[in-house]
Amino acid sequence: MRYTLGTAAKATGKAKSTILRTIRSGTITAIKTGSGSYEIEPSELHRVFPSTVAQTMPSHDTQPAEEHHATLRLQLEILERERLRERDQMQATIDDLRGRPDRAEERATGLLAAPQKRRSWWPW
Template identity: 35%
Template sequence: MKYTAGQAAKAVGVSKATITRALQNGKISGSKDDSGAWNIDPAELHRVFPAVAHEPPAPHTMKQSAPPDKPNETETLELENQMLREALSEARQERDRWHQIAERLSLAPPTAAPNLSVSGRGFWSRLLGKAN
């Protein structure tokens, strides 16, 4: 069974935009069906993104939760981790782009430099027109 972009995002705990960006950048492969929806093989998805561990349903007991104004520390760290991964990915793309530019410039033919050589005569002899 293949994932859609939304199902893939839920399976690995990232946003749908992250999945579609990975597809467009070639990090993961997938194909589009006739309706334009992505079809992603689970093995291909989990090659790049680890699966999210799903917790078994908890018994109906009351749990003490964090206050609503203070987010769960684990969720905060996971969000920060995801943002850092995306920033790293963007930095790598930028690095690769600059590397390609540098390669093109290093392979370009050198431009002719102006001839800056001096005849070997001193200033006063050139000024007064004296020959060596």
Template identity: 35%
Template sequence: MSQAARESGTSKPTLSRWIAKGKVSAERQQDGSYLIDPSELDRIKDMMKNGNGSGNPNMKQSETQQETSALRREVELLRERLDDKDGVINDLRRRLDDETEERRAAQTKLTALLTDQRATAPQKATEGRLARAWSILRGKA
């Protein structure tokens, strides 16, 4: 299997999957390995040349190391942009929280200024009827 994968330019799991799906014909040996006809290897090479074996010839495999490294760099740049955007979002959330706290504090101060916060004078204890009557008789009321 590994020799056939190497010669055809595919991976062993891919080749194994194709055999299981019937895309590639192979004869199973007594030891569990597969015997693949050389003409099948040529057909696999043609599939790989014309596409990636998925049945869609427009999906070609990356042929150069430069293409792969360029794609990796692009992914890295996109991740950096996402991290930057996450930083901006976190900064905006922090600013919004700070402004909300400031608004609440100002609202509390305004409420305190607009409501009567003076301490009320203690009320005189109510006098009994007799004490009031006595004070009237004595002329103090």
């Protein structure tokens, strides 16, 4: 079912002159009938102007409210556990990174303090 200028204006909440201006500028394509009126495809109109008419969709939700709340609580608990696991993992990474300079310093002093053996290329 195509819109006329009047029905398009009602569907988008815009003035007829605004819609006509967008048709003339080429932003929206429309068909001009023999009587001089315009016919606009709904998909073409709503591509530019969102619909303001509340389109009620039939509810396919057969889950009772109590079950829905229980499901949401379970999902929240799972997400909370995941968040805590990630937090612990990040804290372990932070602790490891904070300890690295100390371990590097210990290795460096250990290498500097070790006596160097003089090596000869003679095998005997």
